[in-house]
Amino acid sequence: MVRYARLYWEFFKMHIKVMMEYRIDFLIGILSVFLIQGTSIFFVAIVFDHIEALHGWTFYQILFIYGIAQTGRALEFIFFDNLWVLGQNYIRPGQFDRILIRPVNPLFHVLADRVQADGVGQVLMGLIVLITAMVNLPIEWGISELLLLVLMIVSSGAIFMAVNLFFASLSFWIVDSIPIMGAVFTLSDFTRYPMSIYNRSVKFVLTWLIPYGFTAFYPATLFIENSEYTMIGLLSPVVAIISVTIAYQVWKKGLKAFSSTGS
Template sequence: MFIFGKYLSILLKAQMQYRVSFLLLSFGQFFVPFSVFAGLYFLFEQFGQIKGWSFYEVGLCFAIIHMAFAISECFGRGFDSFSQLVASGDFDRLLVRPRSTVLQVLGSKFEFTRIGRLLQSLTVLIIVLVHIEIDWTIAKVITMMLMVVSGVFIFVGIFILAATLCFWTIQAIEVANIFTDGGREIAQYPLDIYKKWVTRFFTFVIPFATTNYIPLNYLLGKTDSSDLFYVFIPLAGILFILPCLLIWHYGVKHYRSTGS
């Protein structure tokens, strides 16, 4: 963790060398996602509700998944741009260092400008919480925090899986965006509005349901089960990182240098 902190410090200082550029990029990251939220607003302005979900209830789902995506893009960007390390042959240098390749790839790139997207999501979260009546308990507060953490781990896990493919394809393949950007777009709505196969896929394969749909029902008082069950549901999303890391280590063992 000390080394990870050093990575953070060094890359933050590097990006802050161009402060105007950093502020403008952060400013853009704040306002660009508002166009997506505006589309959500106009959708509900036209139809009123979607399968019993109100605008502010879906807004809560939207805010949580976008917060998770912003954090994962900030800290997991090294895996998202991993193909550059493979194509240039720079990954070979990481292999001879006496530290985990996961740590080194994570520390190779941070996108601190994503703080703008995070602030936008927090703004949406505050707006929707003001308009939703939730009977808050300690269990519900913990659940909502774990929902964000769960989303972060799922997105980073997808970044890791996409990066692992680069050991065989060298360049990043666009199909991975189906599960990163596409996963974010799907998960910003409650999963029960989709076809059953889509809901099942994003519950049992890529467990976005543990980030939004299942615990969201609990926060809104739409369930009757034990509080502890829903508090621990987001942990399934956090555990998603484990098979992703196993696949990553399998890819590392079978890596052959590009010869750059």
Template sequence: MWRYLVLYWHFFKARVKVMMEYRVDFLIGITSNIFTQGTSILFIAIVFQHIDAIHGWTFYEMMFIYAVAMLGRSLEHTFFDNLWMLGGQYIRPGNFDRILIRPVNALFQVVADRLQQDGIGSLIIGLIVLFTSTPHLDIHWGAAQVIWFIVMIISSGIIFLAVNLFFASLSFWMVDSLPIMYAVQRTSDFARYPMNIFGKGIRFVLTWIIPYGFTAFYPAAMFIDDSGFQNVAVWTPVAALISITIAYLLWNRGLRSFTSTGN
């Protein structure tokens, strides 16, 4: 473990130096992400100018859910975004062969090979929304609540990672599963809204099949007293552990089935 921490630190420093060589691009990436997320928040704000609540959920409760989603997504987006490139930049052109001959875990190499600055934009907007919404909610931030919140954010990031890793691993059989990854990732937008506004089918899929519900709504509901979902929300860390385990098992299965495109 210590060896991989040291290796990642060297990868991390190298990626930061590369980003700093193109500082304008770095700032544009962060700013564009903030603008994109800001337009989504603006849309919700416009809707709530005409209504008081959506299925019992107020504007600031919705913003709190959104903040949890952004903070969890920022972890995955910043440190694990290179999984999106697995098929197109590694398997299809034959670059994955180079990774396999190194005496280092293949997944570690793919993950450490990129640092995505756009994720910093998600982190910034998530923090802004969090600190804007919480003063309007009846949340008492003691030490236990802060620890639980950090656990929930980390669990959210792990679930985002697990879903992407699972569908990225399909590239070992399909060469490039990017279209599937993109289609699945779009469904995560549903998790930024209360689950009880959707039908039973959507709630079932987002809770038990593609567990995006545990990336935003359920973790946020843990801190809202009258949400009625605390019994489900408390299982968020378990959902994260199960999800990443299943995804990593599929990754290992894909490695054993991998055939170089150069053959």
């Protein structure tokens, strides 16, 4: 682990140096993501200008859910975004063969090959939304609550990564899984809102099949009084570990099934 931590740090420093060579592009990327995410918040604000609550959930409670989802997604976006182009940039052109002959874990190499700087804007927006909600909700914040919130955000990011890894690994069989990943990822937009507004089928899919519900809503209920979902929310770190484990097993099966496509 120490070796991989040092190696990742070297990759990370290299990416930062490259980014700083094109500072204007770096800043524009951050700003564009920041504005896009801000538009979504603006839409939610407009909706609540016409209603007092959404199925019993107030504006700041919705913002709190949104903030957890946004911050967790941003962590995945910064450090694991390269999974999206596994088939397109590595398997299809034959570049994955180059990774396989190197003395490092192939998954580690793919992840370390890219740091998505645009995610900084997403992190900033997520934190702004989260802090705004936190100071406007009747919640007493102590060290234990803040540490629990950090754990929930990290678990959220891990679940986003696990889902992407699972479907990215399909590239070993179908060469390019971006269409499938995109279709699945759009489901995560549902989790920016309370799961209680959806019917049972949607809740089941987003809880137990593709566990996006654990990236925002269920963790949020640990802080917002809602006894119906609190016990489920406590499972978020466990779901994250299980999801990552399953996704990594699929990745390893994909490696065994992999055969070079050439160039």
